[in-house]
Amino acid sequence: MFNLILFGPPGSGKGTQSDNIVAKYGLVHLSTGNLLREEIAQKTPLGIEAKSFMDKGQLVPDEVVIGMVDSYFEKHKNAVGFLFDGFPRTLAQAKALDSLLELKKNEIAAVLALEVSEEELVKRLLNRGITSGRSDDINEDVIRKRFAVYSNETKPVAEHYKKLKKYHSIKGEGTVQEIFNFICEAIDKKLNLM
Numbered sequence: 001m002f003n004l005i006l007f008g009p010p011g012s013g014k015g016t017q018s019d020n021i022v023a024k025y026g027l028v029h030l031s032t033g034n035l036l037r038e039e040i041a042q043k044t045p046l047g048i049e050a051k052s053f054m055d056k057g058q059l060v061p062d063e064v065v066i067g068m069v070d071s072y073f074e075k076h077k078n079a080v081g082f083l084f085d086g087f088p089r090t091l092a093q094a095k096a097l098d099s100l101l102e103l104k105k106n107e108i109a110a111v112l113a114l115e116v117s118e119e120e121l122v123k124r125l126l127n128r129g130i131t132s133g134r135s136d137d138i139n140e141d142v143i144r145k146r147f148a149v150y151s152n153e154t155k156p157v158a159e160h161y162k163k164l165k166k167y168h169s170i171k172g173e174g175t176v177q178e179i180f181n182f183i184c185e186a187i188d189k190k191l192n193l194m
């Protein structure tokens with residue numbers, strides 16, 4: 001399997017670029033944000049619990065998210081690899097992911113981190129709020145809270161994969177196509193080494 005993590009703050013373009021990556025490389029897209037929003041749409045107990053955290057810009061508890069990822073693995077046993085988007089978001093999630101993959105005699109091949117300035121991120125998220133109606137993108141306070149959570153809880157995930165020499169920075173500003181080209185360069189380099 002070839003497993004990638006697409007990493008970056010809220011609004012850095014993970015969702016957009018994930019669609020491009022899965023189309024080109026045939027990976028299975030695992031977006032914990034999308035899975036949580038599906039649970040909310042179906043009004044499941046998990047969705048109802050998750051919504052209260054998401055609307056405040058807080059993270060959904062690790063055990064909820066890890067459980068969801070584990071059952072997604074069970075449903076996609078023949079995947080050639082996964083593209084993780086919005087996960088792992090805490091050090092505990094990263095360690096759980098590493099262990100789950102190890103059980104399958106697998107690992108993360110690379111973490112591709114989209115770098116975007118905070119000013120640009122706020123602009124993008126407020127715009128997305130207008131068009132998508134996503135409740136966590138409408139309020140600037142909630143957006144700022146998500147950045148704070150990113151700095152405090154998600155940045156350690158970057159450090160974890162830097163230590164493992166799996167972390168690669170990608171310029172996340174420019175056109176969607178330009179950024180996708182940077183991503184493909186990084187992926188192809190990795191694939192050639194395997």
Ligand code: ADP
Pocket residue numbers: 009010011032033034036053054055057058059060061065085086087088089093136146
């Ligand atoms: P964004 O990256 O733009 O914030 P996501 O769709 O990835 O959008 O996440 C939206 C919200 O869903 C997060 O603010 C958080 O509350 C919740 N969420 C998504 N993924 C995770 C995760 N791996 N761990 C905890 N909470 C998560």
